[in-house]
Every structure is written in C-alpha cells, then in structure tokens.
Amino acid sequence: MTRIAVVLGATGLVGRALTEDLLNGAWDEVRVLVRRPLPLQLQHERLKQAVIDWEQLEQYKEQFIGVHAVFCCLGTTIKKAGSQKQFERVDLEYPLAAAALAKDCGVKQFLAVSSIGASARSRNFYSRTKGRAEDGLIAAGFHGLHLFRPSLLLGEREEFRLGERAAAVLMKGLDFAMIGQAAKYRAVPAARVARAMMNIALADTGGVHIYSSDVIQVIGKH
Numbered sequence: 001m002t003r004i005a006v007v008l009g010a011t012g013l014v015g016r017a018l019t020e021d022l023l024n025g026a027w028d029e030v031r032v033l034v035r036r037p038l039p040l041q042l043q044h045e046r047l048k049q050a051v052i053d054w055e056q057l058e059q060y061k062e063q064f065i066g067v068h069a070v071f072c073c074l075g076t077t078i079k080k081a082g083s084q085k086q087f088e089r090v091d092l093e094y095p096l097a098a099a100a101l102a103k104d105c106g107v108k109q110f111l112a113v114s115s116i117g118a119s120a121r122s123r124n125f126y127s128r129t130k131g132r133a134e135d136g137l138i139a140a141g142f143h144g145l146h147l148f149r150p151s152l153l154l155g156e157r158e159e160f161r162l163g164e165r166a167a168a169v170l171m172k173g174l175d176f177a178m179i180g181q182a183a184k185y186r187a188v189p190a191a192r193v194a195r196a197m198m199n200i201a202l203a204d205t206g207g208v209h210i211y212s213s214d215v216i217q218v219i220g221k222h
Contacts, residue, residue, distance in 0.1 A: 001068075002028045002068075003026065004031065004066055004068055005027050005029070005030050005031065005067065005071060006030075006031045006032070006064060006067050006069075006102075007030065008070065008072045008074050008094075008098055009072065009073035009074040009113075010032040010033075010038060011038065012074075012075060013153055013155045014153065014190045014193050014197075015194075017190055017193075017194035018073060018194035018198060019032060020194075021194055022071075023044045023046060023047060025198060025202075027046065028046065030046055031049075031050065033052050033063060035052070037049055057094070057097050057098060058097075058101065060101075061101050064098075064101050064107055065105050068107070068108065068109060068201075069110070069111060070099075070102045070109070070110050071111050071112075072095050072110070072111065072112040073113050074091065074095055084125060087126075087129065088129055091129050091130065092132055092136070095133050095136075096133065096136040096137070096140075099137055099140045102142075103142065108142065108144060108204075109144040109204065110137065110144070110146070111145075111146040111148070111197045111200060111201055112134075112137060112145075112146070112147055112148065113150070113193065114134055114148060115127065115130045115149055115150070116150065116212065117130075117149075118131040118133075118147075119131040138208055143206050144206045144209075145209070146201075147210045147211070148196065148216060149210060149211065149213070150188045150193050150213050151187055151188060151213040152187040152188075153189075154187050154188065154189045155189060155191065186213050186214060186217065187213075188216055188220075192216060193220060195221075196216045196219040196220030199219055199220065200219065
C-alpha cells in the first residue's frame with residue numbers, strides 16, 4: 001500500500017517537526033499545503049509542496065486524493081491573527097474546510113492539534129473555538145479521528161512570544177510537581193507531539209480518540 005500523508009501547517013512548531021519525521025519515516029510521499037515554500041533544509045525527494053491560497057482551498061482538492069492520513073497542525077494566536085474573526089478562520093474554518101475535502105476524497109485518518117481545555121461550551125474564546133473545531137471534525141465522520149490536546153508547547157518558534165517563553169520557564173520549573181491529575185498540564189515539546197501524531201497514524205486505529213499532554217508524552221517518546 002502506498003502511504004501518502006498531507007500536512008497542514010507545516011511551517012509551524014509542530015508541523016515542521018512532523019514533516020521531518022514523516023520524511024524520515026515509512027511514508028512514500030509527504031504533501032504539504034503552505035502559504036510559502038518550506039526552508040531549503042526540508043527539501044526531499046518525497047516532499048511535494050503546494051503553495052496555496054487558503055481562501056480558495058477547494059481548488060486544491062486533488063492534494064487529498066489517494067491520501068492515507070491528514071495531519072492538521074494549523075494554529076495561530078489572536079494577536080498574530082489581528083482579530084477574533086481572523087483567528088477563527090485559521091483555527092476553525094480552515095481545518096473544517098480541509099476535513100470536508102479529505103472526507104470527500106476518502107481519507108481514513110485525520111489527526112489534528114487542538115488544545116488543553118478545548119470545549120465548545122467554554123467561556124474562553126480560544127478554548128471555545130478549539131472545541132467548536134473538534135466538534136466539527138467529529139461530525140465529519142472519519143474512520144479514525146485523533147485529537148491532540150497538548151498543554152504549553154515547548155520549542156523554538158520562528159517568531160518570539162514573550163508570554164510563552166516566560167510560561168515555558170515556569171512550567172519547566174514546576175514539572176516535577178505535575179503528577180497524577182496534574183500531569184495533563186505538563187508542558188510538552190512540539191517534537192514529542194509530532195512524533196505521537198505519526199505513531200498514531202501508523203497504528204491506523206478507528207474511532208474518535210483524544211490525547212492529553214501526559215498521554216502524548218508517552219506515545220511520542222520513540
């Protein structure tokens with residue numbers, strides 16, 4: 001069986017690490033849908049890039065044909081997006097539009113990075129948006145849907161985020177105390193999330209599954 005993957009958000013923290021893992025793993029082809037080309041160091045004979053306009057995603061439906069798994073690592077911040085409306089476009093509308101195309105093309109596995117606390121009933125706008133995205137993906141009816149809910153992501157981003165940098169220092173210092181029920185709040189390296197996503201996709205499990213930070217830590221170890 002030819003194993004083809006599609007990565008959405010390949011220039012982000014998790015998406016970048018995931019793309020590298022897929023290219024180094026048992027995947028025959030890795031397709032990335034991006035706004036701008038990936039850095040030269042990621043160029044690979046099995047990497048197929050499509051520079052797209054997310055507002056016209058339906059024009060790129062062929063990118064989902066013959067695909068085994070779609071990895072959605074799309075995500076931004078309200079500050080970077082510029083408004084709540086633009087944030088919803090990236091974190092809600094784009095993932096659901098991609099999911100619809102993937103389902104129409106017969107994709108069996110859909111894996112998405114969500115967030116701890118995601119709930120459509122949350123009073124927090126960020127968590128509520130993530131929860132709405134999860135609900136939409138569940139409604140799409142994939143054979144296998146895998147939602148990853150990491151706590152704070154650790155790793156070097158292209159852009160500097162002071163708040164995240166400070167939180168990372170604090171979370172690392174408190175890591176030893178986060179056991180039991182608190183384990184799901186532990187910060188997790190983006191590379192660990194990426195590896196967990198790839199490992200789950202290879203397992204080809206059916207049904208809807210949600211993974212918290214503590215579970216991601218274990219699944220993404222190797």
